[in-house]
Amino acid sequence: MPIHTPRVLGVLAAATLAVSVAACGSKAAPPAAGGKLGAVDVAGCKITVGLDTAVEPTVSIDSSPDCATPTKVLSVADVVKGSGPEAKAGDSVVVKYYGEAWTTKSPFDSSWTDGAKDQEFTVAPLGTAQVITGWNEGLIGAQAGSRRLLVIPPDQGYGANGAGQAIGPNETLIFVVDVVSIGPYTPPPSSPAPSSPSTPSASPSS
DSSP: OOEEOOEEEEEEEHHHHHHHHHHTTOOSOOOOTTOEEEEEEETTEEEEEEOOTTSOOOEEEOOSGGGSSOOSSEEEEEEEOOBSSOOOTTEEEEEEEEEEETTTOOEEEETTTSSSTTOOEEEOSTTTSSSOHHHHHHTTTOOBTOEEEEEEOGGGTTGGGOBTTTBOTTOOEEEEEEEEEEEEOOOOOOOOOOOOOOOOOSSOOO
């Protein structure tokens, strides 16, 4: 499947975007005062993402006509650069994440706030892990310490069925994924095969 690498427009002070974040209609919390946002051009639509990896990311989709129709191609951009080896197929990738629906501009899942606070999630083995296709393909090449924006079209997300009430049919998904660590995948040990019962003697002793 093709992957689009959007253009990262730069870093913007949160104070200059306080009004525009509210105007875009995103229901994510506004950035903290003094925080910074990274702006990404996704097929002509500007998406801004909070850059402070110590806190849950904020996401805002611009209200311009260019954002009326989401991209049909998986789009991947690092708003915070990482370091070290790049994740490859078969690796184990530990992440934190925030997910938002394009249509509703509402969060539907976040490892920062759902369940145990600041919990981490392991994607393994990358490429064939039990996650949506957009994650298996979109996390290839990521580095530890990076904050990666994934814009995932329906055919690489939950498709025509959607997922529950928060993700409707044919919904485009926005994920901001913080890569905590990358390492080799170790398959769980397989259970030993049950031993065969001993064969009884052919005939009782006389």
